[in-house]
Amino acid sequence: MTEASDTLDKPGITWLASYPKSGNTWTRILLSNLIAPDDITDDNFAPLHGSISSNRVGLDAVSGLPSSDLTDDEIDLLRPDYYRELARTGDERQFVKVHDAYHGNGAGKPLFPADCSLGAIYLVRHPFDVAVSYASHQGHQDFAKTINHMANPAHIMAGGSKGQLRQKLLTWSEHYLTWHRQDQIPVLTIRYEDMLADTAACLTRMGRFLKLPEADDKQAIARAVEESRFEKLRAKEDEHGFRERPEKTERFFRAGRAGDGWDLLDDELRERLYTAHRDVMEELGYKP
Amino acid sequence: MNDVPFTITADLDLGTRVAPYVRDSGGEVTIVEGEVPDAIESDDMGTNFSVNSSQFLLNVPNGATYLVEGGERITYRRNGASDRDVALFLLGSAWGALCFQRGLVPLHASAVIHKGKVHAFTGQSGAGKSTLAAALAKRGLDFFTDDVLIIDPAQISDGAARCFAGQKDMKLWADALTLTGASKMGAVRDEPGFNKFFATPATSESAGSGNLASLSILKNENARRDRQPVEIEKLSGAVAIKRLRDSIYRMRFGVAIMGRQKLYSALAQLISAVHVQTFDRPLNKHAFPETTAAMRGWICDFGKSND
Numbered sequence: 378m379t380e381a382s383d384t385l386d387k388p389g390i391t392w393l394a395s396y397p398k399s400g401n402t403w404t405r406i407l408l409s410n411l412i413a414p415d416d417i418t419d420d421n422f423a424p425l426h427g428s429i430s431s432n433r434v435g436l437d438a439v440s441g442l443p444s445s446d447l448t449d450d451e452i453d454l455l456r457p458d459y460y461r462e463l464a465r466t467g468d469e470r471q472f473v474k475v476h477d478a479y480h481g482n483g484a485g486k487p488l489f490p491a492d493c494s495l496g497a498i499y500l501v502r503h504p505f506d507v508a509v510s511y512a513s514h515q516g517h518q519d520f521a522k523t524i525n526h527m528a529n530p531a532h533i534m535a536g537g538s539k540g541q542l543r544q545k546l547l548t549w550s551e552h553y554l555t556w557h558r559q560d561q562i563p564v565l566t567i568r569y570e571d572m573l574a575d576t577a578a579c580l581t582r583m584g585r586f587l588k589l590p591e592a593d594d595k596q597a598i599a600r601a602v603e604e605s606r607f608e609k610l611r612a613k614e615d616e617h618g619f620r621e622r623p624e625k626t627e628r629f630f631r632a633g634r635a636g637d638g639w640d641l642l643d644d645e646l647r648e649r650l651y652t653a654h655r656d657v658m659e660e661l662g663y664k665p
Numbered sequence: 666m667n668d669v670p671f672t673i674t675a676d677l678d679l680g681t682r683v684a685p686y687v688r689d690s691g692g693e694v695t696i697v698e699g700e701v702p703d704a705i706e707s708d709d710m711g712t713n714f715s716v717n718s719s720q721f722l723l724n725v726p727n728g729a730t731y732l733v734e735g736g737e738r739i740t741y742r743r744n745g746a747s748d749r750d751v752a753l754f755l756l757g758s759a760w761g762a763l764c765f766q767r768g769l770v771p772l773h774a775s776a777v778i779h780k781g782k783v784h785a786f787t788g789q790s791g792a793g794k795s796t797l798a799a800a801l802a803k804r805g806l807d808f809f810t811d812d813v814l815i816i817d818p819a820q821i822s823d824g825a826a827r828c829f830a831g832q833k834d835m836k837l838w839a840d841a842l843t844l845t846g847a848s849k850m851g852a853v854r855d856e857p858g859f860n861k862f863f864a865t866p867a868t869s870e871s872a873g874s875g876n877l878a879s880l881s882i883l884k885n886e887n888a889r890r891d892r893q894p895v896e897i898e899k900l901s902g903a904v905a906i907k908r909l910r911d912s913i914y915r916m917r918f919g920v921a922i923m924g925r926q927k928l929y930s931a932l933a934q935l936i937s938a939v940h941v942q943t944f945d946r947p948l949n950k951h952a953f954p955e956t957t958a959a960m961r962g963w964i965c966d967f968g969k970s971n972d
Contacts, residue, residue, distance in 0.1 A: 433789075433790050433791065434789045434790060437790060438711070438916070438917060439711050439712055440711055440712045440713040440714070441711045441712075441713050441714030441723060441758050441915060441917070441918065442713055442714075442723070442725065442726075442754070442757075442758055443754075443757045443758065443790070444790065445790050445791070445861070446753055446754065446757060446836075446853060446854070446861075447726070448854065448856045448858075448859050450856075451726050451727065454726040454727070455712060455713065455726055458712040459712060461712075462711065462712055537838065537858075537859075537860065537861075538791070538838035538839075538840060538841070538860075538861070539791060540789075540790065540791030540792070541791075617890070618886075618889060618890025618891055618892065
């Protein structure tokens with residue numbers, strides 16, 4: 378773990394970075410319950426200040442340009458200044474969800490500038506479980522297709538005609554490595570499996586990393602964990618729906634557990650994942 | 666009565682999108698290539714624009730820069746950009762600033778016209794405004810405008826709001842062309858993989874102005890919340906104004922140029938004259954014929970039970 382910025386009283390962005398389906402939304406909900414519990418409503422489970430890095434409407438408002446008439450590469454040229462502007466104009470610390478790998482644009486500038494960043498919490502999950510959850514999120518059960526995406530350095534989400542900006546994910550391994558090879562933004566890495574095993578401990582680590590006043594308030598941590606339990610979130614989704622649920626999936630809060638990858642992927646698919654991502658899996662202590 | 670809210674004379678080919686606005690000489694607005702300053706005094710500044718009550722400056726990444734002044738002049742510095750690329754952004758953000766400078770309110774909306782009444786669809790980028798207008802044109806309602814609909818607050822009275830077409834050609838992504846049956850014209854950009862095209866809808870009305878009857882704010886929430894997937898809900902009062910605020914094309918320019926109070930006053934006038942509603946529907950392409958039919962039916966029945 379690298380220390381987060383010491384100047385947390387300045388406006389700035391905390392990046393919540395992850396490959397898709399790795400606990401990012403759960404983390405936003407946990408932090409919301411810790412920092413801003415009074416703002417939580419049935420329609421908004423995670424009312425943290427800040428949005429997602431791929432927010433097209435936000436970029437259009439800040440740049441004054443119609444991003445739908447720009448190429449994805451041209452948009453990447455605008456993104457560093459977009460985030461600087463978000464940090465500059467935000468009254469409070471911004472938490473911005475990021476599924477992009479850490480990479481630069483055509484001008485050689487990192488998309489996520491260190492000068493407006495307070496730190497990054499990087500969420501990571503066993504790739505066997507990511508494959509299952511990501512396929513479900515895309516509305517299918519073709520796990521081989523998802524595993525191909527996870528090994529494809531050109532894999533992207535959205536962009537072009539889509540409502541969100543293009544996000545370059547690179548491979549699952551490269552996603553992890555790019556965020557951990559860079560030394561501009563302090564990163565705290567949290568494994569999804571550790572969050573499941575001891576949510577309070579992980580939330581405390583996040584709080585301390587971010588120097589949140591609530592970090593060592595055990596009651597506040599316990600309450601946030603309780604309010605963010607999977608069963609509660611699932612019940613809320615069943616009753617009120619969840620705005621981040623893709624239209625083609627039945628529910629966002631699907632399983633919320635570890636181990637589905639072993640139940641649903643056959644030997645060959647698991648072997649393909651292990652072969653493609655062995656080094657990073659070993660670094661993270663993920664067994665095949 | 667004029668069919669356009671102003672006329673222009675330009676030294677470059679702006680294509681057919683704003684043809685009704687163009688005069689060979691003597692237009693109310695002059696568009697010329699020339700020197701553009703790097704900065705202006707600004708009341709508001711974004712990453713690529715600066716604006717004050719009478720001037721607006723825009724920089725396109727790796728492209729042209731524009732200075733819009735006094736509602737009467739747009740100067741562009743090409744920076745190597747083609748006519749088409751200069752025109753593309755001139756008729757977008759710079760056009761929006763020009764409207765505000767002339768006391769007009771541009772809405773981010775596409776529209777069709779039926780029985781002399783304009784029905785507009787507004788929503789954020791990617792909400793499906795152009796696709797819905799093109800699909801309705803394929804189903805017999807005349808296309809009126811794409812992307813920008815111009816309101817003249819001075820011409821809202823007695824329950825009627827006169828409006829003007831901002832763009833007479835559509836811009837559609839390749840998948841929307843397939844979905845709507847619109848005819849593909851040239852590419853919007855030359856860059857490889859940029860699959861967006863100028864397009865001609867199946868049926869089009871040449872009129873550049875009309876009376877705005879309804880404004881539908883496009884939503885896609887119910888299908889993701891297991892609610893009634895296709896829903897039309899009338900809005901009024903403060904709720905309608907709040908929702909319409911997001912429909913103003915480049916709101917920040919408008920606030921800096923016209924002032925917040927004048928803008929809100931225009932919106933209040935507008936909702937007193939126009940039926941405002943949300944139109945929530947699934948976005949998946951299998952549901953598209955059904956949702957388009959729902960809106961077509963609503964428009965065709967308009968006046969029988971909705972106003």
